Amino acid sequence: MTAVKSRAAELAELLQLRISGMTTAEMALKLGITRVAICNRLEQAGIPMSQPISPRAAVRSCLSCSRPFISTQPAHRICDCCRS
Ligand SMILES: [Zn+2]
Structure with missing residues (x-):
């Protein structure tokens, strides 16, 4: 076990929280970081609070660079x- 989460695991966790309908305040409390940090992470992951999230969204590997990302x-x- 490593203390550092893999990028895929971190994205999956964010996605799960976002789909569960939590507010940024609730996510911040759960992950132990600030609301601003939550907003930044969601935006970086491509799932900002300003956009609806599909329950079909999942962490997938990019066909071009193979990095895990949140596919909507x-x-x-x-x-x-x-x-881009
Ligand atoms: Zn890519």
Whole structure:
């Protein structure tokens, strides 16, 4: 066991909290970080509070760079970094 979570595990956790309908305050409390940090992480992960989240969203590997990212639907297989 390592104390540092893998990127995929961190994304999966964020996604789970976001889908569960928690507020940023509740997520901050659960993860022990500030609300601002939560907002930053959600934005970086591509699932900001300003956008609805689909229950079909999942952590998938980018077909281009192989890095794990939050895919908002099954057909979404290229990360934002590679698409831009
Ligand atoms: Zn990529």
